[in-house]
Amino acid sequence: MSFLNPAMLFGMTALAIPIIVHLLNRRRFKKIQWAAMRFLQVSLERNQRRMKVEDWILLLLRMAIVALIALAASRPTTDWLKSKGLSSKLTASIIIDSSASMLRKDETEQENRFSIAQRIADEVLNSLPKGSATSMILGANSSGKGIKEPTHDIVRAKKTLEASKATHRGSDLFPAIESAITTLQDRPSSQKELVIITDGEASAWRQYEAITRSLDQSKKDTNAIIVLVGKNPDENLAITRLDQKTPIASVDQPVRLAVEVTNFGKVEANDIEVQMSINKEPIGDPTIIEAIPAGESRTITTFIELTDPGYQQISSTININDALEIDNSREIVIRGINKARALLVDGQPGRDLTESETFFLQNALVPVPPELTDSFFLGADRVSIGDFPSTSLDDYRAIFLANVSDFPEEFLPDLINFVESGGGLVVFPGDNIDATFYNKILHEKAGLLPAAFGEIIPEQGEGNTLIIQASGYNHPLVDLWNDPGAGTLSNVKTLKAYKLSLENTTNNNKATVALRYSDGSAAVVESNYGLGKVYQFSSTADTDWNDLPVQPAFLPIVHRVFGSILSKQDAGININVGETFIRKGPSSWIDKKATISYSNSPTASEISADEDANGASIEYNEINESGIYSLTIHDPFESIQFSASGDPRESNPELLSEAQKERLREVSLKFLETTDPKEISAALTRERKGAELWPILLLIAALITILELFLSQKFSQEK
Amino acid sequence: MNSDSIKLLDADTLARADKLGMAARFIVEGYMAGEHKSPYRGFAIEFSQHREYSPGDDVRHLDWKVLGKTDRYYIKQYEQETNFIAHILVDGSESMQYGSGETSKFDYAKVAAACLAFLIIKQRDAVSLSLFDDSIREELPRGNTKNHLFNVLEKLVQFNPKGATNLPGQLHSIANKSQRKGLVIVISDFFDDEEAVLESVQHLRFVGHEVIGLQILDHDEIVFPFNGLVEFEGLENIENLKTRPAEIRKSYMKEFSEFQKKLKDGFSRNSSHFIECDTSKPLNDALGAYLTFRRETASK
Incomplete structure (x- = not known):
């Protein structure tokens, strides 16, 4: 026998109460002088023994009542009585790992891990003593869905369990465990049970130390039962990356893609066919990877050509039929463009083209012979500063200001609207610029420029030059040069530049330094503005102040600048499962009806855009499966596709080590590796407290109370 | 009723005693005329x-x-000269002090004795008075004057009951001492050995006395109404008793009834009269009972 509330056993000291009452009663005798004592004496002699016996009976009964109530309050349990009705009710929290790895079907099993986990959870629900409460948390990379607060409605819990399904999310069990422990701690129940059903893959236990610490700390009042349903498979091949490498995906132009395939198995994989598809139509022959050693990855580079502009579904698939299907293919969405044009505003045209400020820019943007410029996917038109205000901006995706002194302030609203609507603005300084105009009007007033032009650097003198940083290229604009094979930017010499000051910036969009000089000062700064993007260079677009335009790096930098402007609107169309999809849009979207549908589901979710600082924003956080999704705005009609990719860590079948399991055994009440639900219920029944005796004790106390009342009434009758 | 001679003879009691006394006197005078058989000898x-x-x-x-x-x-x-002497014996033991209300048994006994004395003297019969517990404490020889009545009243008023009772002893003593036959009126609660009491009554009868037993009882002694936890403090140096009286009420009542029956049967066997007086009831009943007894005795 054990006690759920042993402190209440001190209530046994209340046994003294009937005795004290009895003794106090002796002092409460009413005194009466009496003459007819002889009759009393005879009566008492005749009844004394009986009255003493009656007194003892009543005293013992009263002490028994107190003892039984104190015993009942201490909630004794016994193992010899295993009755579901009498068993001590408990508060449970069941966490089912619903991550992608739970979709794995182990070799010896008929169903996938999640289905097994569901049957085990159902058995746990069935084994709960009557009156228990439970929560049902589907733990995958978050505190999960389901029933967070424990409910006594077990039928509801069962329905939730039945309706649940595994997601393609990654898994981190710690938030779910932490949340469940916190919830259980707030419950008054004396028996608390935390049941964790997972496959035991190490990725789900990535916060292993934090989990074991939490379980250990809560061990005194929460019994943890850990059930591992996963078995260590011998193989798993997965596509772990699919990336677009060409910055601008134009129609009829090759788009470079990188596909990474990883062998998570224990033996080498051979002859793996990687098939690319556009909009689910296979293109070309599959690429064959001859061999991938166990535990290693191989990346192939492949090219595709988009035949149509707009959103295109690109997928890669490997011809493997292994235990986890979902990682055998991977999708991304690419938006193809027909031709993108840039407007180059030349602040110093010069006498011939080669002397113009935009000469190098134009050649970098359209690096083809004149006869091919029309068919090239990028176009660049030069205008002088005088023509700039009268030029229609609708035909262009980006405006490059090269050493432009200033322009009429009346033109500013058009420029702001251009950028806010998704256009790009690239500013190069030079001798001609009116720094005050840029700083006061474009930077401070309009907030277009992310930085103010400061003093000229370096200090002018013989041999004083600025050098571009040699490594640590963190910004996507220049991350190409992290690969030593791509060359270096550190050989670019800059004789003169404006110091770009990011202080006192009024731009709502955070300014980021994309590239620095070796002395730490900013060489290129970028920021988002509305749906568009702004790049601000510190030096000229020609060779007056630096030699970058004649360096090989100039072309990729210009293309990347233009590419990032073009893809700005499409930022976030390729996300991971579990992330929130965010789409910025014009303010005309606000409160307009929109739907999001998943390619593998016939149903769509309604959603609406909310107002934000630069217009409207749509956010959707129910991305539970990998694949292609479509966002449709109905008025005005617009369809946007995006992809969600699974967490590659879910593809790694590596299980917890034996040492880690041993530690989990220590911090849990029961640690089981089984797929048999009966084994779970048997173990739980063994480990749980037996039947609670307090109802029986209270019933006996009530019966004794009735008996005591009856006897005290009977004993006090005239005799 | 307080121990106050004036109050003892309050108007109501005196009036009732007088009314009954008139009837009693009529019977006695009838016997004096000699026309009827008188139980009393030496009348002159x-x-x-x-x-x-x-x-x-x-x-x-x-x-x-x-x-x-x-x-x-x-x-x-x-x-x-009268030929009728009434010996009034009043129990002055501690047990007579008991009274559940304002009137103790001794108060009641004093009034009864006073009324009887008044009635008897008014009929020109003689009265002697003895107040006793385990021995005679106060005594007045016979007399039939108003002064004697006053003395009787004074003795009653002045007496303070205490000590244990010995009723049989006093009755035997009266039987032995009194040479002239008369009426012995015993006013007591009779809480004594009933066999010894009846033996002493038999002794009085043997020497020729008529005996009237006037048993003074408190109402609580008759019905024993107590509840809860009670410690009974025994009068006459009897050890205290703690009990729950409700639980022994039936037993008490049985004992008490048996005791009363023995007394009544014993007096009856001795051709004597036994009158039970409840202190919660008027004294008239006792006086009426006495005169009834006298009438019955006179008719023999």
Whole structure:
């Protein structure tokens, strides 16, 4: 026998109460002088023994009542009585790992891990003593869905369990465990049970130390039962990356893609066919990877050509039929463009083209012979500063200001609207610029420029030059040069530049330094503005102040600048499962009806855009499966596709080590590796407290109370 | 009722006693005429003194001898003697102090004794008084004057009950001492050995006394109404008893009834009268019962 509330056993000291009452009663005798004592004496002699016996009976009964109530309050349990009705009710929290790895079907099993986990959870629900409460948390990379607060409605819990399904999310069990422990701690129940059903893959236990610490700390009042349903498979091949490498995906132009395939198995994989598809139509022959050693990855580079502009579904698939299907293919969405044009505003045209400020820019943007410029996917038109205000901006995706002194302030609203609507603005300084105009009007007033032009650097003198940083290229604009094979930017010499000051910036969009000089000062700064993007260079677009335009790096930098402007609107169309999809849009979207549908589901979710600082924003956080999704705005009609990719860590079948399991055994009440639900219920029944005796004790106390009342009434009758 | 002689003889009690006394006197005088068999012997009229005749006097009372010798008219005056002596014995033991209300049993006994004395003296019978516990504490020899009545009242008023009782002893003592037969009125709660009491009554009867037992009981002693936890403090140095009286009420009542029955049966066997007086009821019942007894006795 054990006690759920042993402190209440001190209530046994209340046994003294009937005795004290009895003794106090002796002092409460009413005194009466009496003459007819002889009759009393005879009566008492005749009844004394009986009255003493009656007194003892009543005293013992009263002490028994107190003892039984104190015993009942201490909630004794016994193992010899295993009755579901009498068993001590408990508060449970069941966490089912619903991550992608739970979709794995182990070799010896008929169903996938999640289905097994569901049957085990159902058995746990069935084994709960009557009156228990439970929560049902589907733990995958978050505190999960389901029933967070424990409910006594077990039928509801069962329905939730039945309706649940595994997601393609990654898994981190710690938030779910932490949340469940916190919830259980707030419950008054004396028996608390935390049941964790997972496959035991190490990725789900990535916060292993934090989990074991939490379980250990809560061990005194929460019994943890850990059930591992996963078995260590011998193989798993997965596509772990699919990336677009060409910055601008134009129609009829090759788009470079990188596909990474990883062998998570224990033996080498051979002859793996990687098939690319556009909009689910296979293109070309599959690429064959001859061999991938166990535990290693191989990346192939492949090219595709988009035949149509707009959103295109690109997928890669490997011809493997292994235990986890979902990682055998991977999708991304690419938006193809027909031709993108840039407007180059030349602040110093010069006498011939080669002397113009935009000469190098134009050649970098359209690096083809004149006869091919029309068919090239990028176009660049030069205008002088005088023509700039009268030029229609609708035909262009980006405006490059090269050493432009200033322009009429009346033109500013058009420029702001251009950028806010998704256009790009690239500013190069030079001798001609009116720094005050840029700083006061474009930077401070309009907030277009992310930085103010400061003093000229370096200090002018013989041999004083600025050098571009040699490594640590963190910004996507220049991350190409992290690969030593791509060359270096550190050989670019800059004789003169404006110091770009990011202080006192009024731009709502955070300014980021994309590239620095070796002395730490900013060489290129970028920021988002509305749906568009702004790049601000510190030096000229020609060779007056630096030699970058004649360096090989100039072309990729210009293309990347233009590419990032073009893809700005499409930022976030390729996300991971579990992330929130965010789409910025014009303010005309606000409160307009929109739907999001998943390619593998016939149903769509309604959603609406909310107002934000630069217009409207749509956010959707129910991305539970990998694949292609479509966002449709109905008025005005617009369809946007995006992809969600699974967490590659879910593809790694590596299980917890034996040492880690041993530690989990220590911090849990029961640690089981089984797929048999009966084994779970048997173990739980063994480990749980037996039947609670307090109802029986209270019933006996009530019966004794009735008996005591009856006897005290009977004993006090005239005799 | 307080121990106050005036209150003892309050108007109501006196009036009732007087009314009953008139009837009693009528019976006694009837026996004095000799026309009926009187239970009392030695009844006589003794000469007291002479006085001059005055017109209207009964000529039958003229002293003819004096008239013959002196030729003067003198009337003979006589002093009437009674042949009835009532011994009133009042129990003055501590147990008589008990009273659940304002009136203790002894208060009640004093009033009863006073009324009886008044009634008896008014009938020109003689009364003696004894107040006793385990021995005679106060005693008045017989008398039938108003002064004697006053003395009786005074003794009653002044007496303070204490000590244990020995009723049989006192009755035996009366039987042994009293040479002249009379009426013995015992006023007590009779809480004594009933066999010994009845034996002493038999002794009184044997020497020729008539006996009336006037048992004074408090109402609580008759019904034993107590509840809860009670410690009974015994009077007459009897050890205290703690009990739950409700639980022994039936047993008490049984004992008490058996005791009463023994007393009543014993008095009846001895041709004596036993009257149970409840202090919560008027004294008239007791006086009425006494006169009824006297009437019955006179008719024998």
